[in-house]
Amino acid sequence: MSKKIIDLFPTPVFKTNLIDTEQYDELALSELAKYLMSDGAPANPELQIGEGDMKTCYMEDWKTTSYVIDDDDELCDAINASLSQFAHAQGTEYVKLADSWYTVMNKGSRIHRHRHESNVICGTLFVSMPEGSHGLAFVNPTTVAKMEDRVNTSTKYSEAAHLMEVKNGDLLIYPSWLEHFVPPVECDGRVTISFNADYSRFR
Amino acid sequence: MDGVHVTGQYGLFPTLVATYNLLDHPAYSKIVTEVNKTVTSQHSIMKDSESTYDESAGNNWLDKSYLSDFRQQIQDCVDHYASEYKLKQCFIKNSWMNRVGKGGSVRAHRHEGSVISGAFYPVADEGSCPLVFKSPISMYRMSEILLTEDLYNCYNQEIPCEQGQLILFPSWLEHYTDDNKTDNRITISFNTFYQ
Numbered sequence: 001m002s003k004k005i006i007d008l009f010p011t012p013v014f015k016t017n018l019i020d021t022e023q024y025d026e027l028a029l030s031e032l033a034k035y036l037m038s039d040g041a042p043a044n045p046e047l048q049i050g051e052g053d054m055k056t057c058y059m060e061d062w063k064t065t066s067y068v069i070d071d072d073d074e075l076c077d078a079i080n081a082s083l084s085q086f087a088h089a090q091g092t093e094y095v096k097l098a099d100s101w102y103t104v105m106n107k108g109s110r111i112h113r114h115r116h117e118s119n120v121i122c123g124t125l126f127v128s129m130p131e132g133s134h135g136l137a138f139v140n141p142t143t144v145a146k147m148e149d150r151v152n153t154s155t156k157y158s159e160a161a162h163l164m165e166v167k168n169g170d171l172l173i174y175p176s177w178l179e180h181f182v183p184p185v186e187c188d189g190r191v192t193i194s195f196n197a198d199y200s201r202f203r
Numbered sequence: 204m205d206g207v208h209v210t211g212q213y214g215l216f217p218t219l220v221a222t223y224n225l226l227d228h229p230a231y232s233k234i235v236t237e238v239n240k241t242v243t244s245q246h247s248i249m250k251d252s253e254s255t256y257d258e259s260a261g262n263n264w265l266d267k268s269y270l271s272d273f274r275q276q277i278q279d280c281v282d283h284y285a286s287e288y289k290l291k292q293c294f295i296k297n298s299w300m301n302r303v304g305k306g307g308s309v310r311a312h313r314h315e316g317s318v319i320s321g322a323f324y325p326v327a328d329e330g331s332c333p334l335v336f337k338s339p340i341s342m343y344r345m346s347e348i349l350l351t352e353d354l355y356n357c358y359n360q361e362i363p364c365e366q367g368q369l370i371l372f373p374s375w376l377e378h379y380t381d382d383n384k385t386d387n388r389i390t391i392s393f394n395t396f397y398q
Contacts, residue, residue, distance in 0.1 A: 002224045003280070005287060006362070009338045010214025012355045089212065090355040093348045120346045140216045142339045145375040148318045150397060153289040157219045164213075177343040199348065 007156075011141065011178060014086050018125070019169035023078040029169055033128035033191045036102050044101070050182070052109030058101045079123065079171065083197045086121055086173040093199050095121050100195035102127075111182040113139055119176035119196040126170045132187030135166035139179035214354070218339065218376060219288050223280045225323065226367025230273040234325045237270065238389055243302045250382075252307035255299045262297035264391060277323065277369060281395055284319055284371045291397055293318045298393035303332075307388075309380045311337065317374035317394035324368055328385035333361035334370060337377040364388060 018024035044058040080097055087094050098119065103111070116122045124136060139161050151158045163183070164172060174180070176196065225231065241264070243253035256262055265274045278295055285293055296317070303309065314320040322334060341358045349356055362370055372378070374394060 001227070001276075003283065004222045006220045006222065007214065007217035008220050008336060008360050009340055009357070010217040010355065011340060013213045013215055015211035015213070089353075090347070091349050091351040091353040092356065093350055118346065120348075138215055141343060142216055142218065145339055146373070148316070148374065148396075150291045150318075151289050152291060155287075155289045156215070156217060157288045158290075159216070162215050175344070176346060 009142075011138075011175065012086070012090050013138065013164065013178075014082065014089070014173040015164065015166070016082055016171050017167070017169045018075075018078055018171055023081075024075055024169065026169070029127060033189075036127065036191050036193075037104055037189060039102075049114050050103075050105070050109055050111035052184070053106035054104060054109035054111075056101055056103045058099070075125075079125070079195065082171055082173050083121055083123070090175070092120065095197035096200040098196045098198045100193060102191065102193045105133075105182065105185050105190040105192075106188040107132075107186060108184055110184040113179045113181040115179045116176040116196055119198055121173060121197045122176045123171060123173040123195055123197070125193045125195075126166045126168060126172075126191075127193060128189055128191035129166060129168050129170075130187045130189050133185050133190040134183050135164040135170070136172060136174075136180045137161045137163040137183060138174065139181070141178065218336075218373060219284070220336065220362065220376075221280070221284050221287065221371045222362065223283075223369040223371070224365075224367055225273075225276060225280075225369055228273060228276055230270065230276075231325075231367070233269060234273055234391075237267065238300065238325050238391075241300050243300065246301075248310050248312055249301065249303070250308045250310065252301060252303040252309065252383075254301045256301075257299075262299040264300050265295060265298035265393060277321065277393070280369055280371060281319055281321070290318065293395035293397055295393050296396050298391060301390040301392060303380070303383045303388040303390070304386050305384060306382055308332070308382045311377055311379035313377045314374035314394050317396060319371055319395045320374040321372075321393050321395075322370045323391040324364055324366055324389065325391060326387050326389040327364050327366040327368075328387045331364040331385045331388035332380045332383040333363045335379055335381065336360050336362070336372065337379070339376065
């Protein structure tokens with residue numbers, strides 16, 4: 001008897017490492033982490049969707065005001081290239097980087113589950129991930145339908161959430177509708193830059 | 204695409220569908236004989252088609268003693284599916300037969316109160332309409348403007364209807380058929396639940 005397993009309707013998430021793929025310099029990433037940790041900019045209250053010792057700051061204009069891009073079109077280009085590849089893979093119109101912000105999390109802090117409404121694709125660059133950090137946990141969008149599931153062990157078919165572990169320089173790209181969160185971190189100095197991307201013709 | 208290096212492309216939270224070819228099962232001819240003598244009647248979920256499904260009379264098409272070997276084969280497939288999914292063991296409960304001819308179809312539905320459901324095609328003319336599953340995540344994609352349809356963005360996914368094939372799927376997954384273009388598309392459907 002022949003049998004075949006078919007995985008239908010997966011949700012795409014891309015991961016690439018900008019250091020390993022030589023799209024970004026390790027030293028520059030380290031300097032960026034130091035800069036963001038010491039940045040005295042006030043936290044943006046609209047972006048405080050977590051709790052604990054953490055700060056989220058909005059970069060109003062990614063291209064002109066932030067340290068990241070002033071010296072570094074390379075990073076912007078790398079992110080836009082990954083966004084294009086993701087859009088191509090999921091068959092959607094091409095998108096461009098829109099708004100972005102950075103988050104510094106210290107021990108015990110966490111970010112609640114959320115999604116990025118009014119956007120198409122979003123992503124997170126992991127600038128500094130000390131030991132005890134966590135990547136991003138994505139929430140299973142099909143759980144709501146599974147009222148009769150009783151599982152022995154969690155699998156990709158049944159898991160309530162999937163934690164993507166990451167390292168310095170990793171870039172995650174995912175659909176904006178996909179809910180995600182950060183479990184409580186067990187270290188100081190977890191630094192990320194997150195961003196939204198939208199169709200360029202709407203901007 | 205030049206200059207881009209994706210080191211990991213993940214397809215998270217897929218929905219498990221499995222197919223099994225039972226055409227060579229020794230008891231296959233008994234199933235076909237039983238199909239040919241089964242009386243069906245119209246059912247509201249189907250258009251221009253007939254079924255044995257009847258809540259008041261019970262649905263136990265597969266429970267005849269002379270079909271027990273074949274029923275056990277289907278149960279083995281259910282066990283395989285549950286093992287892949289890591290579900291607790293499920294057992295075939297109710298079962299019924301559908302007869303869809305030319306122009307007939309099955310409206311979109313799911314199987315409430317069941318865990319794993321199945322469709323087995325004992326008789327299916329070549330070119331019979333496929334079983335179509337509706338994406339459970341398309342409702343989230345209001346911001347996406349699609350250029351092409353692919354694995355990640357499709358609204359529906361068709362599984363071809365082939366004689367002798369068993370399809371297992373989660374009972375919560377909505378499914379339907381378009382109009383059938385052949386004279387004979389016969390399905391044995393069933394639901395499962397825990398002990």
